[in-house]
Amino acid sequence: MCQYVLMAQQRHYIREWRKHRGLTQEQLAERIGIARSYLTKIETGKRRYDQPFLEAAAEALRCGPGDLITRDPTDPEGIWSIWERIPPTERKRAVAVLKAMQLTGTDD
Structure with a gap:
């Protein structure tokens, strides 16, 4: 059913x-x-x-x-829109940058 x-x-x-x-x-x-x-x-x-x-x-x-x-x-400022504009070859590096920002507690 x-x-x-x-x-x-x-x-x-x-x-x-x-x-x-x-x-x-x-x-x-x-x-x-x-x-x-x-x-x-x-x-x-x-x-x-x-x-x-x-x-x-x-x-x-x-x-x-x-x-x-x-x-x-x-929405050009939406995180997914930004992600889609990052070349696939650079996404691993982008994730590393975001993780580093998370660890340092950057509020900017």
Whole structure:
């Protein structure tokens, strides 16, 4: 038996993720396997999303389901936006710098 749990009506970043990935509503809806009108209602808050929708949308948008409800990909000051701009070859060093800051208790 498949159980669908409706998610609470809350702020989400589905539209921002779609635009961040350069997709139209039609393209994303097709990738998820839903009607564009259904996606429009979710993006505008007129319809609630559920867990299966979040999982399908996240896969289509190449992010995690949690990212769709907690992370604005267009926020240039967001830690994840900064992380994505760091070249993969430099990320190990970036983590080391952050750990050093944590150990020294730097508040800046």
